[in-house]
Amino acid sequence: MHELRIVEDLMTIVRKVAEEKGLKKVTKVNISMGKLVQIVPSLLEAAFNEAVAGSVAEGASIEIETVAVQLRCRICGKTFTPDANGFECPVCRISDIDVLNGNELFIKSIEGE
Amino acid sequence: MTMEITIMRNILDRNQDKAREVRELLVSKNIMMINLISSPGAGKTTLLERTLETITGRFRAAVIEGDVTTDRDARRLQRFDIPITLINTEGGCHLDSHSISRALDSFNLDELDVIFVENVGNLVCPSHFDLGETFKIAVVSTTEGDDKPAKYPMIFREAKAAILNKIDLIPYTNFSPANFMSDLRSLNSLLPLFEISCTRGDGLEEWRKWLEEQIAGRVRT
Ligand SMILES: Nc1nc2c(ncn2[C@@H]2O[C@H](COP(=O)(O)OP(=O)(O)OP(=O)(O)O)[C@@H](O)[C@H]2O)c(=O)[nH]1
Ligand SMILES: [Mg+2]
């Protein structure tokens, strides 16, 4: 559901940048998405394919790069990736962490002419 | 000629910017805003009823009710005689900071200490949309199964506290408190958890006490 809203906001940025840069046509949109972000890539893609119709990005493709999760223990400072133990620090065996990577949802670039 | 234009911007910037504005406004008015997030039917409105029953005597409260299409939840709270604003999302699965900002316009912010926001029933979408709240509370109920923390880690990471509701129904379900706890603790070991029954009353005292401490301890920064 929220894929629609995210695509709306994405298209607002795409249209604005395309206009600023004088692009007549946007052929590709590159975005980055953290593994913790609960968005279904295929739904996002489907919503994107509908949203571009009739816009400067008509027919454009979207490439979704996923970013692995990286956490940092607030107690001992170790950085680690989560495994079967959830977000538990492998050293302290307790989960009190900051998410360093994995929460991102950003537009990297657009391609066009 | 094809060219690539680098942008590197958060897609949800528009929501984030407004959320920042809301947060600044609330800080300037010394108001705490609490965003309640759960699956449909976990008990957000019932929890609000149980909470408002005691809290309205001590703090000046208001409610923003997020509802997909109806005003049923807002009507359930009318007996409290506090300001209530309804936001119908018209099918949308979450509230956003722009709708919250408009809702705040309908309150007299000089006469409030705390605003409760009942988000639309959904564990996924609301966790992506910052409303400008002071903190989020994750509400889950025993009838949803014990796997919610494992399946929806984001909200249990971001919440300031979690509530496990409907513990009166544990005997009738396959809910395993041990599994729930171990999944929750492996995501967030220090998260305060209140195990409650809104119908029977278990755990409500602890919850209210914690909440009142939060509201009383809010500071003008
Ligand atoms: N047995 C039992 N039932 C409860 C408890 N808390 C709430 N309920 C019932 O659960 C149902 C749903 O509660 P609501 O408070 O409407 O849930 P909600 O999260 O506000 O639901 P939505 O706004 O539709 O997402 C109602 O029939 C409540 O009476 C509880 O602690 N025990
Ligand atoms: Mg409700």
Ligand SMILES: [Zn+2]
């Ligand atoms: Zn550690």
